[in-house]
Amino acid sequence: MDQKGIGMTQEPILKARGLVKRYGKVTALDRCDFDLMPGEILAVIGDNGAGKSSLIKALSGAVQPDAGEITLEGRRAQFASPLDARAQGIECVYQTLAMSPALSIADNMFMGRELRKPGIMGRWFRQLDRPAMEQFARDKLSELGLMTIQNINQAVETLSGGQRQGVAVARAAAFGSKVVILDEPTAALGVKESRRVLELIKDVRARGIPIILISHNMPHVFEVADRIHIHRLGRRLCVIRPDEYSMSDAVAFMTGAKLPDGVEEAA
Amino acid sequence: MSSETRTDGNFEAGLSGASQKVAVFEERKGGLKRLQEWLHMTPSAVPMIVLLVAVAVFGLLSPNFFKAITISTILQQIAIVGILGCAQSLVILTAGIDLSVGAIAVFSSVLMGQITFRYGVPAPASILLGLGLGTLMGAANGWLVARVKLPPFIVTLGTWQIILAANYIFSANETIRSSAIAENAPALQFWGNSIEPGGVKVLYAVFLLIALVAILAYVLRHTAWGRHVYAVGDDPDAAELAGVRTGRVLIQVYALAGLFCAVAGWVMIGRFGSVSPSASTGQMGNIQAITAVVIGGISLFGGRGSIVGMFFGAMIVGVFEMGLKMVGTDPQWTFFLIGLLIILAVAVDQWIRKASA
Numbered sequence: 069m070d071q072k073g074i075g076m077t078q079e080p081i082l083k084a085r086g087l088v089k090r091y092g093k094v095t096a097l098d099r100c101d102f103d104l105m106p107g108e109i110l111a112v113i114g115d116n117g118a119g120k121s122s123l124i125k126a127l128s129g130a131v132q133p134d135a136g137e138i139t140l141e142g143r144r145a146q147f148a149s150p151l152d153a154r155a156q157g158i159e160c161v162y163q164t165l166a167m168s169p170a171l172s173i174a175d176n177m178f179m180g181r182e183l184r185k186p187g188i189m190g191r192w193f194r195q196l197d198r199p200a201m202e203q204f205a206r207d208k209l210s211e212l213g214l215m216t217i218q219n220i221n222q223a224v225e226t227l228s229g230g231q232r233q234g235v236a237v238a239r240a241a242a243f244g245s246k247v248v249i250l251d252e253p254t255a256a257l258g259v260k261e262s263r264r265v266l267e268l269i270k271d272v273r274a275r276g277i278p279i280i281l282i283s284h285n286m287p288h289v290f291e292v293a294d295r296i297h298i299h300r301l302g303r304r305l306c307v308i309r310p311d312e313y314s315m316s317d318a319v320a321f322m323t324g325a326k327l328p329d330g331v332e333e334a335a
Numbered sequence: 336m337s338s339e340t341r342t343d344g345n346f347e348a349g350l351s352g353a354s355q356k357v358a359v360f361e362e363r364k365g366g367l368k369r370l371q372e373w374l375h376m377t378p379s380a381v382p383m384i385v386l387l388v389a390v391a392v393f394g395l396l397s398p399n400f401f402k403a404i405t406i407s408t409i410l411q412q413i414a415i416v417g418i419l420g421c422a423q424s425l426v427i428l429t430a431g432i433d434l435s436v437g438a439i440a441v442f443s444s445v446l447m448g449q450i451t452f453r454y455g456v457p458a459p460a461s462i463l464l465g466l467g468l469g470t471l472m473g474a475a476n477g478w479l480v481a482r483v484k485l486p487p488f489i490v491t492l493g494t495w496q497i498i499l500a501a502n503y504i505f506s507a508n509e510t511i512r513s514s515a516i517a518e519n520a521p522a523l524q525f526w527g528n529s530i531e532p533g534g535v536k537v538l539y540a541v542f543l544l545i546a547l548v549a550i551l552a553y554v555l556r557h558t559a560w561g562r563h564v565y566a567v568g569d570d571p572d573a574a575e576l577a578g579v580r581t582g583r584v585l586i587q588v589y590a591l592a593g594l595f596c597a598v599a600g601w602v603m604i605g606r607f608g609s610v611s612p613s614a615s616t617g618q619m620g621n622i623q624a625i626t627a628v629v630i631g632g633i634s635l636f637g638g639r640g641s642i643v644g645m646f647f648g649a650m651i652v653g654v655f656e657m658g659l660k661m662v663g664t665d666p667q668w669t670f671f672l673i674g675l676l677i678i679l680a681v682a683v684d685q686w687i688r689k690a691s692a
Contacts, residue, residue, distance in 0.1 A: 130576060151578040166576035168569040170638045175562055180578025182559035194558040223375070 079142060081106045081278055082127065082158070082247050087136035089122050096122035097133065098302035104247065109269065109279045111289040114299030114322050120282055121251070123299065127280070128160040128249055129153030140246065151180060159244030163251045165236045169225035174198070174205040176224050177239045208242045209235070212268055230261035237265060241272045248272055249280045254288055266292055286315040298322050374687045378632045379644035381683055385630075385676070386647050386654065393658030400661055403535040409653040414526075414540040415440070415599050415606060415616065417649040419624035420631070421547050422473075422595035424645045425588050427628050428555075430568040430637025431480060431487035433589070435472070435495040436596045437620020441612065442502040443469040443600030448511045448610030451520045458520035466597045472498060473593015477586035499617050506612040513608030527605030540602045544646075547595070551642045564588060568637025626673060627652060630680045639684070651676065 084102035088095070096119045104110050114120045125131040127138065129147030138145050140156060147153040150160065167176045183197040183204075184190035190197065202220045209220075212234070224232060233253060240248050250269065254262040262285075269292055273279055283289050289296060290310045298305045298321045305321060306328040320326035374380055393400045419436045426433040447465035450456050456464070472494070479490040516523050526540040555561035563584050566574035575581045599620075604610055631648025633640030652673060659669050 149578075149580075150576055151580070154578055160576075162576050164573065164576070166573040168566040168573055168577070168638065170569045171562065171565060175566075176577070179562070179566060179574070182562065184559070193553075194560070196557050196559060196562070198557075226375075 078105060080104055081141055082280075083139045084123075084127065085137055085139075087123070087126055087133045087138070089119075089126060089131060089133050095302055097126065097136075099136070100299075100303045102127070102297065102304065103307075104278050104280060105295070107273065107276050107278055108294040109273050109281055109292050111281045111283060111293035111296045112299055113283065113286075113289060113296060113318060115324075118299045118322070119302040120299050122302075124160070124249055124251055124280070124282060127153075127247075128158055130160075154180075154243070157244065157246030158249065159240035159247070160249040161233075161236045161240045161251060161253060163255065165232055167224050167232060167236060170223055172221045172223060173209075173227075173235055174202045174220050176235065177201070177205045177208070177242070181243070204242075205238075208238045212238050212241065212271070229256050230258065230264075233257060233261070233265065234268075237268055241268070241277075244272075244277055246277070247280065248277055249282075251282045252284065253281070254283065254285055262288065286318065289318075290315055298328075300324060371687060371689070374683075378639055378687070379641045379647060381680070382631045382644050382647035382651060386651050389651060389654045389658065393654065393662070397658065397661040400658060403533070405657060405661075407535050407537050407541070409650070409657050410541045410544075411536075411538050411606075412656070413627075413649040413653040414538065414544050415602055416620070416623045416627055416652070417544040417646060418547060418595055418599040418602060419616075419620050420627040420645045420649050421551055421642065422592035422599070423621070423624040423628045424631075424633055424640070424642050425551070425564065425595075426487070426592050427625075427633050427635060428564050428568045428637060428640065429585060429588050430571075430635075431585075431589075432491065432625070432635070433473075433476065433487065433592055434491040434621045435476060435498055436592065436599075436624050437616045437618065438495045438498040438502065439469050439472045439593055439596035440600040440603060440620055441614050441617040442472070442498050442505075443597035444603045444610055444614070445502050445506045445600075445612050447523060447601060448516070448604065449506055449509075451523065452511055452515070458522035461520075462522060462601060465600065466594060469597025469600065470590050470594040473596065474586060474590035476593070477589025480589060481582040481585035495621065502612050502617065508612055510612070511610040516604065516609065523601070523610070524605045524608065526602040527608065538606070540605060543598075543602065547598075548642055548646045555642060560584070560587075565638050568639075570638070623652070626677060630673075630676050632680060632684065634684050634688075635681070639688075648680075 080103040082102070082104040084100065087097045087100040087102070089097040098119075100119065100123060102123065112120055112123065122131065126133045129150045129152050132148065138147070140158070145156060147156070153160070168179065171179075178201050183200050185195045185197045189195040206220050224235065227235065233256065237250070237253060240250070253265050253269070257265060266288060269279055269281065281289065281293065293310055296308050296310055296318060298308065298318065300322055308318065308321075308328070317326070321328055399405065419440060422436050423433055443465045446468055447461050450461035450464055451458050476490055476494055479485050480487050526543060527538060529536045529538045531537070555564060563574065563579045566577070566579050567581050567584050571581050603614060603616060607614065627649035628645050629635065629648070630651055631640065631644035631646065633644060655672055656669050659666065
């Protein structure tokens with residue numbers, strides 16, 4: 069195992085080299101590298117304040133790194149905004165879910181990429197194609213079998229926490245053509261709802277879309293991940309395979325209690 | 336280094352045989368709960384009910400109330416406040432507030448008048464200029480809110496004073512007389528024209544108000560931009576992450592509010608005849624507009640309510656003023672009751688929000 073990671077037989081679909089992000093005096097990302105292989109589930113774990121969120125935000129366009137480069141499918145990519153990253157096929161489910169509570173499920177699923185009616189009503193009067201949007205939202209939700217929602221026009225704030233999470237995951241899965249990023253998708257959920265979300269994650273991978281999963285939940289990480297990226301002090305400490313290491317090893321690595329072979333602690 | 340036994344184990348084995356339902360809630364729906372949910376879905380229902388009740392009560396108290404002339408007078412009186420209310424509604428839906436609406440309206444009307452009379456520009460051109468300048472004033476508010484990230488209350492409290500002062504300085508406190516306008520630039524008074532079907536006078540301004548409300552209702556409900564306005568007011572961070580360009584939406588909202596204010600300024604010329612920099616709208620316009628918006632059930636915390644509600648809110652104020660006058664009470668009762676209504680409206684808004692909890 070080396071610091072560059074393992075399983076590099078093919079080109080990563082999403083790659084980052086030397087990312088730096090500073091907030092005032094705090095360095096959140098310190099020359100951080102990152103690789104996501106096609107079709108895999110890559111878990112990102114790390115202690116609080118290790119810079120996981122900053123890494124994810126840089127990859128999804130929510131923050132712009134001060135230095136370093138990101139390549140998507142071998143091409144240099146620059147994400148000026150989440151909209152930009154989305155346009156290039158990277159979808160993110162944020163921990164906060166990024167949903168407008170007072171708006172409907174359909175409105176939320178299509179926020180920022182609404183469908184317009186064909187013809188004059190759409191082109192000149194910019195009218196939304198509500199029926200098409202509702203049909204699509206309903207299809208996606210039932211396809212994922214995640215929940216039973218009677219009314220697609222119901223406001224998101226009237227849903228339970230698990231249902232909201234489900235809508236957010238469904239949104240990402242429906243539109244993410246290249247990469248889906250999930251930030252703590254099971255943190256707010258009960259055991260049964262977590263199970264559904266994990267199944268959902270596997271479903272998405274089965275469709276060939278690679279997933280980045282950020283989680284503190286070691287059993288979940290070790291169950292679904294193909295590789296685990298361990299983040300420490302603003303950079304990638306190592307990448308391990310879940311079948312080669314135990315959960316306690318992983319925890320030891322990410323807290324600095326133990327060093328993986330061949331890695332020296334950065335000063 | 337590897338291979339302790341993996342401890343993820345079978346802690347979920349206990350799930351087999353468990354119910355497969357996810358988060359199903361027992362629904363206990365009393366009448367009150369249903370009412371709350373219905374109001375949650377249709378926020379303009381409350382002001383509509385209040386309006387109907389008020390009309391019914393005044394109709395009983397005063398036999399003259401149910402006359403077409405009364406309705407047309409009320410509509411005439413709310414035309415300006417209603418248009419300012421459209422501007423205010425947009426801003427409040429984004430969880431902002433615009434204290435400068437009245438000032439922008441007055442300054443725009445003065446600009447239209449003075450550009451025509453002082454510089455000899457043809458009236459239609461100076462109207463366009465006035466509308467453009469009003470839009471710019473609004474855009475300046477929006478820029479300060481969205482880009483400099485100042486609180487809307489502070490920004491518009493400042494621009495309210497600045498614009499009103501600029502208005503007095505620019506006009507040298509001169510009023511342009513109604514007769515001069517009618518003679519030289521009738522276009523300025525366009526919205527004061529009326530049709531009189533069956534002897535009931537209806538100002539063009541009333542049709543303008545209704546058209547603006549209808550257009551805004553459509554835009555807010557049936558276009559992506561309208562949904563974005565709600566999303567920005569609801570939770571700006573979530574909207575940004577979901578891909579809404581919140582800064583741009585905010586600037587557009589304030590600029591559009593400026594345009595509506597300038598339109599209100601133009602309507603003021605038609606309604607009052609003259610152009611006066613000291614029109615009371617400059618001081619009172621924002622408070623009246625905010626009152627209409629709040630009574631109309633639009634939440635001051637943003638993201639909830641409808642423009643139609645604002646229209647009902649403005650109507651309620653008009654009906655109260657007119658009705659109490661016809662009943663013959665002390666006019667202070669109007670303000671007394673409107674004050675009560677404002678507090679009641681916000682209380683109802685808070686209660687409706689709990690439908691989601």
